[in-house]
Amino acid sequence: MAAPDITSDERALVDEVLRSPSLSCGPMVERFEAEWGERLGTRFAVAVSSGTAGLHVALIAADVADGDLVVTSPFSFVASANAVLYQRALPIFVDIDPVTLNIDPAGLAQALDDLEQGGERARRWLPRTNVGEAPVKRVKAVLPVHVFGQPAEMRPIVTAARSQGVPVIEDACEAVGAEHDGQLAGTFGDAAVFGFYPNKQITTGEGGLVATNNPEWASLLRSLRNQGRDENGGWLHYARLGYNYRLDDMSAAIGLAQLRRLDALLAAREKVATGYTERLAHVADVRPLQVAPATTRMSWFVYVVRFAPHIDRDAVISMLDNDGVPSRPYFPPIHLQPVYRERFGYREGDFPHAEAAGRSTLALPFHGQLTDEQLDYVVKRLAAAVNRCHRTRLGDDVVSGAAIC
Ligand SMILES: *Cc1c(COP(=O)(O)O)cnc(C)c1O
DSSP: OOOOOOOOOHHHHHHHHHHHHHHHHHHHHHHHHHHHHHHTOOOOEEEOOHHHHHHHHHHHHTOOTTTOEEEEEESTTTTTHHHHHHHHOOOEEOHHHHHHHSSSSSHHHHHHHHHHHHHHHHHTOOOOOOEEHHHHOEEEEEOBBBBGOOOOOOOHHHHHHHHHTTEEEETTTOOOTTTTTTTEETTSSSSEEEEEEEETTSOOOSSSEESOHHHHHHHHHHHHBBBTTTTTOOOOOOOOOOOOOOOOHHHHHHHHHHTHHHHHHHHHHHHHHHHHHHHHHHSSTEEEEOOOOTTTEEOSSSSSEEEOBBOOOHHHHHHHHHTTOOOOOOOOOGGGSSSHHHHHHOTTTHHHHHHHHHHHHEEEEOOOOOOHHHHHHHHHHHHHHHHBBBBETTEEEEEEEETTO
C-alpha cells in the first residue's frame, strides 16, 4: 500500500546520532524542530512521539477537559476523535463537504452558533448518549482535518471559531506541504499537528510535531511531552501531569533528512498521482478524488478513488486482492466504529455525506516509487474488477455483486 523513501541521507544522520552519547533529548531533536519552524514559518515546532500524541497535547494546551466539546469531522483517521476522548471531552461531529471530503465550513459555523445558544438548538449536535461521562459543557476547540492531503477550507472555519473565541487545532497529519489559497496547511489555526508514521509523505518511523506561534502553548507542549517537567525546573521536578511523548534523536535524524527532501518526495508522489488520474480517465464508474480550485498545492498522502453508487466497492477489494493488488477502504466513518456507537449511540444515517464517502471510496497502492508498469497493472486490474462488480437489483433487494465476482 505504501513505502517509505529512505536514502543514504537518512542513514548518515542516524549514524551521526548513534556515534554520539545523546540518543534522546539531544541536539538532533532541536535541529529537527528548528528546520521545521523555518519551513512552516511558525515560531515554535515541538517534536513528539506520534501524531496522536501531538493531537492529545495540543488539546490540553487548548484547555480541553472533562465534558468540553470539540467540533471535528467524522470522516478521518480515528486518532483525531480519540484524542478528544483522552481528555474525557466529547467530539461533536459535523458532516463533510461531499466533494473535498473535508468538514463542511457552513455546518461547522452552524454547530458553533447552535452550541453557543444551548437548549434545543444545541441538542441536535449532541450525541444521543454519553455513557458514564461528565455533564456537557461548552465548545473549547475546533479540530478540522486536512483529509488525504487536501486542506480543509480554513478561512471560514477560522472566522467562525474566532467569532466565538474558540481556538483552532489543525490535524495536518495527512497534509505536510499542502497549500490552500497559497498558504501552507498547518499555518491557519492556533496549533497544527503533523504525523510521521511510515505511510505518511515523510516519516520518522513513529513521530509527530506540533507547530504553534503561541509561546505559552509551546512551553506547555514541551512540558507535557516530557513528564510535566518545566524548562527551568530540574529533571526531578514535575510541575504538572505530563506524559512520555518525546521523539528520540534517531527518529529526529530520519525526519530531518526527510524534511530536507520534502519537495522532491512530494513531487515524486504528485507524478504517480497524475499517472493514476490519466489512466483512470479511461475507466468507467471510477472517479479520482476531486482537487478543489482553492487547493493550490495538493500533498498526496494516499490515492483515493470514488466509485459510482452501483459498484460494489467491497467486491472490488476482494477481486483486487486476488490479483495481488492491495487496497484500503479509507475511511470507515469514526462515528460508526463500535467504540463510538456504544458510547454515544451513533447510528447509520447520522452523517450521510461521511457515510456515502465511507461506502464508495477506495485507496489504491500509493507511494512515490511506483513505476508506470505498476500503475498500468493496478488500473487494468481495477478496470476489470469494476466491470464485474456491479450491484444487481432484483425486485427491491440490492444483491451484492460479490457472488458474481
Ligand atoms: C496519521 C494520522 C494521525 C496520526 O497518526 P500517528 O500514527 O499517531 O502518527 C492523526 N490524524 C490523521 C488524520 C492521520 O492520518
